[in-house]
Amino acid sequence: MKGDRKYILIFLFPMAAFMSIFLYYPFFKSLYLSFFRTKGFFDKKFVGWDNYERLTSDSLLGASTLHTLELMLYVIIFQVGIALVLAVMVDNISKFQGFFRTVFFFPVVISGTAISLLFVLFYNYNFGLLNSILANLGLEKVLWLSESNALKAVAVPTVWHYVGFYFVLFLTAMSKIPNDYYEAAKLEGIKGFQKMTKLTIPLILSDIKVVITLAITGSMKVFEFVWVVSRGKNNTEVLGTYMYKKALVDQNFGYGSTIAIYMVVLGVILALLANRLLKSEEITY
């Protein structure tokens, strides 16, 4: 159309401005800051690769990385796993489908902070929900947020929060499988569990891949669950909370930025790795 050039520029400008000022520029600025030793915003000294060398010898960072990876493992196995199982089941039943869809999505719309606070009330040693149940059953109380349990205790709300989201994605993918596939399978005598492993799952493999990638990048960003439930104490520090403490609590912007860059690199590597391992061909019906 005539005069389109003008409109292209005008319509794209606000987005370009927002992205440049609040995403691209800050990202490169973080990269730049990662080569400086800083004191507040105004006092900084170029130190070359010093911050990156510090990364390799920072044992707290190593621990945070391991905790993040452990959390990621729980998320991939349980969050994605439970979502898949629930989706297969809902896809196979004929009644109350709508009810389960609505109800399973509840935690997704609730803020992570509220869920975390809820779990603080569950885990409380003296008066929490879990220990009240144990006490009612005549069992001994458990210290849920002890050094050995705390990370698993944080993993539970993290997993629970997003199961519903992946569940809906899976269910949507399954609803796109044409019915003839199932009818053909029926003629071949394939049903029940076999139908799931031989038909449904292979057909939605590309969606499983997308979900696993989302789960990986999602667990790199975990923050509020750890922050509210345990403040990173008792072996629960993850990269998100560690970065926050270094960069914003200690106001060490240089090293904090280095940690952020490390998180980006690690996230990209893991996502690429997952995509490599789960290589599958796109299916169109």
Add this chain to the structure above:
Amino acid sequence: MQPVINNEHTIRRVKTSRFSLGTLFMYIVLTAWSLTTIYPLFWIVNNSFKVSSDVMNKSFSLALEPVLVNYTTAFDRINIGKSYINSLIMSGGTVLFVLLFGGLAAYVLSRFTFKAKRPIYSLLYATLLIPAFATVVPVYEILIKTGLVNTYWGLILPQTAGNLTFATLVIAGYMTTIAKELEEAAFIDGCNRWQMFVKIFFPVSRPAFASVSIFVFLWSYNDLFSALIFVNKESVRPIVALLNEISSQYGTDFGLMATAVALTVIPVLIIYLFISKFIEKGLTEGAIKG
């Protein structure tokens, strides 16, 4: 005759399989999971109507004689109402900007042909790899220098930028499916590009705009990390930052904590129940794949 017989056959099959053991097992598992999503919410609301000592000692009992003491504390002492308003203004503002700017960009990317389109898409996808952690320090610096930290803009601007990619990709995905004839008819009627956007593309793409606004609102409303850094002063604090404050300051007041959680969660849940159809529609249209 043949089809009729077939039909009866399948009906009978469905009936018998409905009562099979496997199906029963599935319903049991699904019901069990739905209890994990419903019961905690009930527990929290129920306990919000008890005094703290009852929350601690009798958390399972029904609040048959509800007390409102926690609610009055929440509104009078920690001013949760103010945080509500803050949250609404900031998340509402973010949604508005994201829809407008994302919608315009999506319109250009989906309906115009020009050379820079591919590089722009690549740049957009690249932003998906940048988490908030990697931008927070310089953004904080910008906000301090411009005096926007601890103002509503201090959260609206970065969150708008953070959600634009998602919005643009989803809306553009929807707009590419709109028939070309519609555009041509509008052109013949003398519409310019802006009028075309307002009168045709925006109304026709309403489902995409609706689902984007829901998700952007949720993500903005629930974003603790940005709130803690950019707007953590009492006068502008959104509700998630207040919750975090409550957990560290009033960690022993169980009744108040339960009430704060209930007050944060229930309005969102009620709205969700009304619009859950849109959410699923948004997801169904391949939204998240972007």
